[in-house]
Amino acid sequence: MRIVIGFLMIVNILCMTVKVDAQNAENVFTYRVGLFEVTTLAESIGQGNKGILIDATPEMLQKYAPEGTFPNGTNAYFVKTPDKNILVDAGYGRNLFINLKAIGIEPEHVDIVLLTHMHGDHIGGMLRDGKPAFPNAQLYIAQKEHDYWAADGRGEQARNVIAAYKSKLHLFEPAEIGQKAVTLLPGIEAVAAYGHTPGHTVFLTKSNNEQLLIWGDVTHAMAIQMPYPQIAVTYDVTPKDAITYRKAILEYVAKNKIPVAGAHIIFPGIGAVTNDPSSGGYLFTPAK
Numbered sequence: 001m002r003i004v005i006g007f008l009m010i011v012n013i014l015c016m017t018v019k020v021d022a023q024n025a026e027n028v029f030t031y032r033v034g035l036f037e038v039t040t041l042a043e044s045i046g047q048g049n050k051g052i053l054i055d056a057t058p059e060m061l062q063k064y065a066p067e068g069t070f071p072n073g074t075n076a077y078f079v080k081t082p083d084k085n086i087l088v089d090a091g092y093g094r095n096l097f098i099n100l101k102a103i104g105i106e107p108e109h110v111d112i113v114l115l116t117h118m119h120g121d122h123i124g125g126m127l128r129d130g131k132p133a134f135p136n137a138q139l140y141i142a143q144k145e146h147d148y149w150a151a152d153g154r155g156e157q158a159r160n161v162i163a164a165y166k167s168k169l170h171l172f173e174p175a176e177i178g179q180k181a182v183t184l185l186p187g188i189e190a191v192a193a194y195g196h197t198p199g200h201t202v203f204l205t206k207s208n209n210e211q212l213l214i215w216g217d218v219t220h221a222m223a224i225q226m227p228y229p230q231i232a233v234t235y236d237v238t239p240k241d242a243i244t245y246r247k248a249i250l251e252y253v254a255k256n257k258i259p260v261a262g263a264h265i266i267f268p269g270i271g272a273v274t275n276d277p278s279s280g281g282y283l284f285t286p287a288k
């Protein structure tokens with residue numbers, strides 16, 4: 001069962017705005033997973049450029065991005081379980097708080113923050129005036145991701161987040177997809193999706209026999225990377241690994257009919273993945 005709370009996104013798409021208007025608190029979309037409610041919190045809705053695609057051929061672009069651009073967005077996700085309020089990524093911190101407010105959540109209500117990785121468009125909302133924006137939240141990051149950013153000379157923003165949440169930090173090692181689960185919290189499993197960053201992790205939510213994979217940056221350009229999962233992007237730290245994990249995850253969710261949510265899937269940011277015989281890749285169908 002799906003509940004659309006807002007629909008001003010149509011206006012945004014027509015205007016091809018890069019930013020979601022801060023007044024549009026309706027940029028939230030809630031999707032049920034058993035007893036869980038998962039809400040897309042849109043931080044931006046706009047267009048991506050072909051310049052980020054590595055080795056996309058003219059034929060691929062002609063077919064799937066003839067204008068040289070493709071729909072793109074940035075989202076965080078909020079998961080309400082029967083006993084926890086969980087934020088998955090924190091976007092730029094642009095509309096995050098107004099979007100949370102729209103679903104009745106104040107920053108102090110957030111119990112847990114799960115980070116897929118520590119790029120700026122995922123941790124931008126973690127701090128306010130250098131202090132934790134979510135004062136009561138425990139922070140979960142894959143050990144590998146933490147270690148990558150904690151290294152000297154790399155990512156001051158990430159290091160500041162790690163320092164501010166130091167006493168509330170939970171480091172873990174995710175499972176490979178389809179292998180013995182690593183359960184972080186009731187109904188929340190951590191799955192490796194390395195390559196985009198060294199510790200990039202996705203989160204499988206499970207409740208009452210329903211599932212949703214919140215897959216962070218497994219894709220950045222759905223229009224191209226669904227039909228052609230072998231295309232990496234310039235943001236990937238290790239493109240070869242990102243391709244390997246993207247292929248494995250796509251195969252798994254298509255085979256097991258697991259819906260997905262993605263940080264760069266355009267609003268509503270949640271939908272189904274199926275095999276696409278015409279490209280040999282996959283199709284994405286947005287949830288309604």
Ligand SMILES: [Zn+2]
Nearest residue numbers: 119121217263
């Ligand atoms: Zn991202």
